[in-house]
Amino acid sequence: MRNAPTILHLDMDAFFAQAEQASKPSLRGKAVVVGGLGPRGVVATASYEARIFGVHSAMPMAQARRLAPNAAYLYPRGAFYRQISDQVMSLLRALSPLVEPLSLDEAFVDLEAGEAAWDSESARLAGARLRADIRAVTGLTGSVGLAASKMLAKIASEQAKPDGLVLIEPGTERALLAPMSVRTLPGVGPATGDHLRRAGISTVEEMAEAGEDELVRLLGKAHGHALYAMALARDDRPVVAERETKSVSVEDTYDVDIHDRLRVELEVRRLADRCVRRLRGAGLSGRTIVLKVRRYDFSTLTRSETLRGPTDDPVVVREAAARLLDSVDTTGGVRLLGVGVSGLADFTQEDLFAQAAEEVRAEAPEDEVAEEPVTAEVPPVEHRWRPGLDVRHAELGHGWVQGSGLGRVTVRFETPESEVGRVRTFRIDDPALEPADPLPLVRRRPDEPSAVDETGDVPVARPGNSR
DSSP states (O other): OOSSOOEEEEEETTHHHHHHHHHOGGGTTSOEEEEOOSTTOBEEEEOHHHHTTTOOTTSBHHHHHHHOTTSEEEOOOHHHHHHHHHHHHHHHHHHOSOEEEEETTEEEEETTTTTSOSSHHHHHHHHHHHHHHHHHHHSOOEEEEEESSHHHHHHHHHHHOSSOEEEEOTTOHHHHHTTSBGGGSTTOOHHHHHHHHHTTOOBHHHHHHHOHHHHHHHHOHHHHHHHHHHHTTOOOOOOOOOOOOOEEEEEEEEEEEEOOHHHHHHHHHHHHHHHHHHHHHTTOEEEEEEEEEEETTSOEEEEEEEEEEEEOOHHHHHHHHHHHHHTSOOTTOEEEEEEEEEEEESSOOOOHHHHHHHHHHHHSOGGGOOOOOOOOOOOOHHHHTOTTOEEEETTTEEEEEEEEETTEEEEEEOOTTSOSOEEEEEETTOTTEEEOOOOOSSSSOOSSOOOOOTTOOOOEEOTTOOO
16 A cells, blocks of 8 residues: 555546436435336436435336335436546546546546656545546546455545545544444445344454454455455455447347237347447447347347358348347247447457348349348337436427426426526427437536635544535
8 A cells, every 4th residue: 555645536426317307407405316227127326315315326226216206206317427437537537647537437546657746735636636527528426435455445535525626644544444344345335244243343444453364264264354454444455447348239228028928029139230320420330149038937048150251241240140149039028128249349350241231132033132120229119218327309499308208298498507497398399309329427527727715624534524
């Protein structure tokens, strides 16, 4: 572990829900829950206002609705969140070449490797500037933890939530950790925590006092050694730069099992097209096509086919996925489907299968050539109007779906920069209404440098100073 608090951990505050509140003026300061909205849906993110009622991530959506019946329940806008995440990760990479993303909204940064910080004061200022830059670029807030190790930096960012910065000074780590629950340490989940509690170990201090031999006896050699080191505030894990993307995939979980084989085939084609769009968007191609099927009994099957060369041709991916589906029995029903491409490359070779198909079509008489079906994705009507998704009306402009049913869709017309908008209801087939792309939360980045308190007035974690 280094001698200066130059490991930074960033955690965007209730990321999905915060992005929705920033995008929708009528939801600011109100309980917002983002996730799957069907009977099998789970909570992806809950705003802090919703957490007051006990709603949290990974909770079944039905339970969340019972706890907070008046909250706004929204369908996730994955592409929108990824765009914001890309902006945030760009700011992190401007600080250091060593950035380790953990998810869309969380990452470690080695400030020392980028010469962005070398002691407590420079680390504090770098963290404060980063928070100001994130707000300026995205309009959102993130919490920052600074410490001499990854474990402690993550603990510091948890203490900083929401919208704060906490720095753990070297030399204070053990005293800070001592009264904390053993669940604070990485690798101590509910089962391990209960096992330690039954052995009379509830705090990090009690874990350290128990000794390494006792922890090895209770938890096994590898786990016991690792947790004893962490209880003593020892963590030498380096920040590992982002690895290359190994695969690109998309999947959908269905509220009701799909039994109709034709519908399953159409869904696989649609997923293949979505996967190719994402593949092309990343400037990649791939050799291995992967199909994932989760059946009615929760059994999950994966099938794959490796092509002769990398491709980003939607016809090739679609046909390969269809061949893989032929080997899967879906008689009992399907609850999840996914299509992916792996064996990635940043170039595309002319696919031999597609080339052969073109040659066959060229040699066939004109009246024997079957017209290639149009593959533009047209989602079912009920999926076009999911709560939270963006729409545009020919006369009223940009808005978002508040709800739909009984052949009607209710839209609130507002933008990130507007006042709270008015609500109108339309037929779901109204020709003036169509799905739209999300609007940016911040139109442009201000030219001014980030506003940082030159006094460096940010909280410093000390023993007994928990937030």
